[in-house]
Amino acid sequence: MNLVRSEFLKIRTTNAWWLFGLGAFAMLALTFLVNALGAYYALSEPTPEGLNPDDAATFEATRDVVYQAANLYTSGQFFGLLFVLLLGIVVITSEFQHQTVTTTFLSTPHRTAVILAKLVAAALAGAGYWLVTTALNIPATIIFLSTQDVSNQLGEWPVLRSILLNLLAYVLWGVLGVGFGVLIRSQIGATVTAVALYLLGTAAGAIFFTLFANWLDADWISDLQYGLPSIASGLMVSGTNIPGQPVFWVGAVVLVGWSVLTGTIGTLITRTRDIS
């Protein structure tokens, strides 16, 4: 407990957390607007004529109020998770960047305990980001839905489920960040790699698996993209099942898997590494 508190104090006494928070807030405002616009058209326009049956089914699903509400309540997730990832990375790499790791391991020679404390602290910080994000999303969404003459949908289990699973995503991305930071100790290296992988890797992964699936005419290959942590997170918080997508809990399982993997590898590496 002391260790977690100390790790939290480390986060609080430096600038990264509120800088990233500011970034997340700006992106939240932007994505909420985009989502609200999307919801406005989806809820008011009829399904266009002349779509093939598959696309029409997808379109129908997105017209669902529950889907749109869940999407609005979890606005800002894509970039919010990126900032939580970066915070997790900073939690570990700043120790090497500023050579404080010596002091840290002198206070606590049990390195596993240190890494665990960092994982918990990063996860809690992620939860904090979720809390603020959600506290902003809820009133904004309620106001938007009321302008559309739609009730707030918070009584719908899939909507609540999405909001709660969104919390899980924020928590797990903090964990992912710490695990990633252990693997790439250089702060700048880890940050740049993470941003590149997150932004480009997500798009490239989605395109690659989709094209590959079309080329081989095998739908299951397209589903492999949900193995990517960022796409899995989006899937996890979708309010309704979109045809052609795995169910939401697959996303949760994938994300937990990645977190456990990076967390474990990170801990094992740190336990035996020479600090000089």
Add this chain to the structure above:
Amino acid sequence: MSDGQIVVSGLTKHYKNVRAVDNLSFTVEPGRVTGFLGPNGAGKTTTLRMLLNLVKPTAGTATIGGQRYADLKDPLRTVGAVLEASSAHKGRTGINHLRVICGAAGFPRQRADEVMATVGLTPAAKRKFKGYSLGMRQRLGIAAALLGDPQVLVLDEPANGLDPEGIRWMRDLLKALAAQGRTVLVSSHLLSEMQLLADDLVIIAAGKLVRQGTVTQVMDSMAHSAQVRVRTPQVEELTSALTALKATVTPNGEGALMVAGIDAPGVGRAALKAGVELHELTLERPDLERVFLELTAGKAAIR
């Protein structure tokens, strides 16, 4: 307080191409300042980091009061360390740096303010670390080491970057800590500083132990290099009288003779017997600097 003796035994560290530390054994006693001396690259830092469980030894052990660092129940209450390449977050204030450590070790928060005062940094406590001078950083490192009021202090080249005033302050502090019965192990390649500070010496070169003992013992072990300086108007007579006694005589170029292989009373007696007039007769102890260079000579510093 427990005894706090440091025992290093057969300690070895191989890096890819270097034996940084090679089967090194020595002990460090409480109540004394022990200088851990060696030229750059001798393996001092590596040894200290192995002692503190930061670097994994290839072989051998190092214990503090009979326990490995990793097994200490309350490490910061037992050992305080100031290491090279340990630092604070540039954007964090000095006092917050100490509070983070207090938090991890379970010390009360006001301990941070107390040690800040001990090292005289209170006025700068709320400034960020990036604004600290080298001397202030070193003081903050010492403050961190003192947080747990430890029985053992380990410092790696603490004088680096300090001004003469700072060095003096550090020397007085370390001597006072040793006088309280604590174990103080200080590494350095600055010999002059060790001469003023240390009671005991452990000298290493190329990862191996060269000498261990009190400062006087180490100097005496080199006594064969002690020389006697004499001044006389009758250079030839004295030279032949001394060479007859198998001493070697060399002019030092400043009008005096340097005599090796015989002690000062021996020179006086020989002069009296030969009826030679003496104007000066001094025993020249080699300074630590020279002893050190002789001891470590030939062991390449850069490996």
